[in-house]
Amino acid sequence: MYGVVMDITERCKVEQALARYADIVSSSPDRIAYVDRGCHLLAANTPFLRAAGHAGEIVAGRPFKDACGKGPLTALLYSSLGRCLDQGDIIVEDIQELGRDARPRDAEVRLFPHRDDQGVVNGIVINIRDVTKVRETERRLLQSAAVYASTSEGVVITDAGGTIVAVNSAFSQITGYTEADVIGNKPNLLNSQWHPKSFFISMWRRLLRHGFWQGEIWNRRKDGEIYRQKLTIRRVVDPRGRVLNFVGVFADRSAASTPPQRAEHLIHYDALTKLPNLLLFESRLEHALELGRHKETKIAALLLDLDRFSNINDSLEHHIGDELLRAVAMRLREVIRPADTLARLRADQFGLIIEEIYEEDEIAEIARRLQSSLRAAFWVEGHEVFVTVSIGIAFNDDANIDRGTLIARTESALRMVKRRGRNGFRIATSEPSEPRSDQQHMAAQMRAGLRNHEFQVLYRRGFDLLDKRCILVQARLHWAQQELGLVTPERFLTLANDMGLALELSQLTLRTACRQLQTWVAQGLPVTCLSVAISETQLIRGDLVPTVAQLIEEHPLTAHRLELEFSEALLFKHREQIAEIFVGLNRLGVMTTLSEVGGGWTAPAVLQRLPIKTLSIHADFIECLTDSVHDQAVVQAIINMAQALNLTTRADGVRSDKQFNLLSTLGCNEAVGDLWGEPRSAEDIQILIDPNKPPTRPRPYRS
Known part of the structure; x- marks a missing residue:
């Protein structure tokens, strides 16, 4: 017996592959068929046969026309078969036929030539696909494209x-x-x-x-x-x-406006912010007052002044200031009602009219919202800018109040806010808060106080935030008045300036402080720095550097123990003059500090050109530091800038351990404030600095 064993693995693989292909063809929703060169139908899937009217399989080899019957599709296929066989190219045709529901259907017909091993076309694969949805989508896209373009x-x-x-x-x-x-x-x-x-x-x-x-x-x-x-x-x-x-x-x-509307818009609206201008604001305020009288309802007028906005224009380019004004206008609009009138009245001043007020507390809440809306930084052409606002508010308490009187009250309230340090709001009363007679009385008291030597320099200590040691003493003038008690400089300096007494008081402070520093140094007291604030009157007089040089000579001092503070506002108001003074003081060896930093905008490019040692952060930003993310951001920005310029940072107005610890975490170097007690006399400060040194009172200065 003979046995023959054959390896049919490859044949089985081929059969399995053919079976898979057959499954794919049979399960396809497309109509698929195969025709030989003689146009005989050799194979077809179920969708093809069903469309041709056959319930089951057809006998292979039937002529294509017989198998498919008559109709437009068969005619198209038959003519296309001839072209495909002759040319050997893929043929693509579109045709519309009736579906089972008698509705027209779009079909795409594709004929693929099948070649043998020698490359001769020996058959055609037919693929008919229903593309009705595709064509509908294409038509919609074309329509959309036409709309899109036009x-x-x-x-x-x-x-x-x-x-x-x-x-x-x-x-x-x-x-x-x-x-x-x-x-x-x-x-x-x-x-x-x-x-x-x-x-x-x-x-x-x-x-x-x-x-x-x-x-x-x-x-x-x-x-x-x-x-x-x-x-x-x-x-x-x-x-x-x-x-x-x-x-x-x-x-x-x-x-959208017509030419007449545009002209009307130009007359009544600010071109920069697109807000109503002063003309339209006054007109609407008149109307609101009339309506308030008729309805017996309250209205409120608010004046909003951007604090130290001129500093931003001076330190940065004016177009950046314009962009900032637009951004401020947008934020303010977002926190008021659509019916309220927000207007731009002047360069950095906005007006707001709020009608039908039922409780005064409503206005206080609105003022807080307005201030809060400006707390987050503004980014203008890569510059991070912080803005605060002072707000004066007045009501139509008197039914017969006119527009001018109401505006005057808001202006009075606004002035009070600015006197008290800005970045706040105040509601005006029907009577002036500081009658002229009171101011005149206080002025007379100040003149008497100078004659009676009631003005005295008090001192407070400043500390290093890292090792918590006393590193400086700050000198400030106070007024010990019999009726008023101890009056801080914030309460009397504005009036002193109006009276022409500011220079005399400032010189008194500087001379007294220098004399006290000489006394402490002679006693061996470890006072390494005494800081004195310089006023605008001292600055514009023009002889500050010679005056300081004379004081150093009169009271033999090591010049670097003396520090003079200049506010940020002075820097921007008198930039050229202050730059010369800084250079002159630097030659003497006197240290200079820029105080109240953060209220305006201190550009690094300006600071780089000045011999400044320290940036003292405005007390307003320290007051709510632990609760305000905005204030923390401002303080951190100032500290980062100072570190980049190799400057020391000092926080003014520190009152709590929480503030102290947070400032230390943020990277601040020094701090001064009520945390270490209220301002004290030279004798009391001397005991605090060195309890072993008995205090010695310097010879009093007589102006």
């Missing part, structure tokens, strides 16, 4: 990551950016910097949650012009809910 509204499409992938011609006409400018960029290249981050966070939160956002937004054209858009954004998702695109459609609201 609409007057700007359209911008981004991918899921927010990168711009398409814009229409209206987008370019409105924004000034071409398609090439924006493709591949983010939409934030249009950002006007008017809106706070919270605005965009709210927008995206709603867009991602609901798939839709609509509202008004201020954007910037390519030429820098700020304009108002009405914007709608929609989220586009696939059937599984995955984000594919975001589509934004916007209209330019600034172009």
Whole structure:
């Protein structure tokens, strides 16, 4: 017997592959068939046979026309088969046929030539696909594209990551950016910097949650012009809910006015902020007062003054100040009611009219909201800028009050806020808070106080935040008045300046402090630095450097023990003059400190050119430091700037251990304030500095 064993592994693999291909063909929704060169139908899947009217399989080898019957599709296929066999190319045709529901269906016919091993065409594979939905989609896309191209509204499409992938011609006409400018960029290249981050966070939160956002937004054209858009954004998702695109459609609201309306707008609206101007504000205030009289309701007028805004314009370019004003206007608008009138009255002053007030507490809350809205930093062309605001408020308490009287009251309240350090609000009373007679009486008392030597220099200690040792003594003039008690300089210096007494008082402070420093040094007291504030009158007199040189000579001092403080406001008001003084004091060996830093905007470029040793942070930012993220950000920014310029930082007005510890954490170097007691006499300070040294009173100074 003979046995033959054959390895049929390969044949089995081929058969399995053929079976898989047969399964794929049979399960495909497309109509698939195979025809030989003689146009005989050799194979077909179920969808093909069903469409041709066959319930089951057909006998292989039947002529194609017989197997498929008559009709437009068969005629198209038969003519296409001939071309495919002759040319050996893939043939693609579109045809419309009636479906089972007697409605027209779109079909795509493809014929693929099948070749043998020698490359000769020996058959044709037919594939017929129902493309009705595809064609409907294409038609809709063409219609959408026509609308997209011809609409007057700007359209911008981004991918899921927010990168711009398409814009229409209206987008370019409105924004000034071409398609090439924006493709591949983010939409934030249009950002006007008017809106706070919270605005965009709210927008995206709603867009991602609901798939839709609509509202008004201020954007910037390519030429820098700020304009108002009405914007709608929609989220586009696939059937599984995955984000594919975001589509934004916007209209330019600034172009909606007719020429007469534009002229009216120019007369009554501020060109920079688009807010009502002084003319329209006064008109609306008159109307509000009349309405208040008729309805017997309260209205409130508010004046909002940006604190030390001129410093920003002086230290940075004016166009940055303009951008900041626009951004401030936008933030203020967001915290008031649509019916309230917010206007720009002057360069850095805004007015607000609030009607139908029922409780005065409402206005206090509104004032707090207005202040809070400006606490977060403004980013303007890469500059981080902080702004505070002083607010004066007045009500129509008297039914017959006129516009001028109401405005005068708000101005009076605003002046009081500024006298008390700015960054606050005050509600005016119907009577002036400081009658003229009271001021005259106080002025007379001050003159008498000078004659009677009631003004005295008091001292407080300053400490190193790292090792908590006393490193400086700060000298400040106080007034020990019999009726008023101990009066701080903040209460009398403004009046002293109005009376022409500021120079005499400032010179008294400087001479007394230098004489006391000489006494302490002679006693061997470890006072390494005595700090004295310089007033504007001393500065503009023009002889400060010679005066200090004479004092050093009269009271033999080591010059570097003396520190003179100049406020940030003085620096920006008298920059050129103060620069010369700083250089002169530096030659003498006297240290200079810039005080009240943070109220304006101290540019590093300005500080680099001045021989300054220390930046003293404004007490306003220390007061609420532990509770205010805004104040912490300001303090941290000042400290970072000082460290970059190799300057020392000092915190003024420290009152608590929490403030002390936080300042230490933030990197501040020195601190002074009530934490170590109220200002004291020279004798008391001497005991605190060195209990072993008996105090010696210097010879009193007589002006």
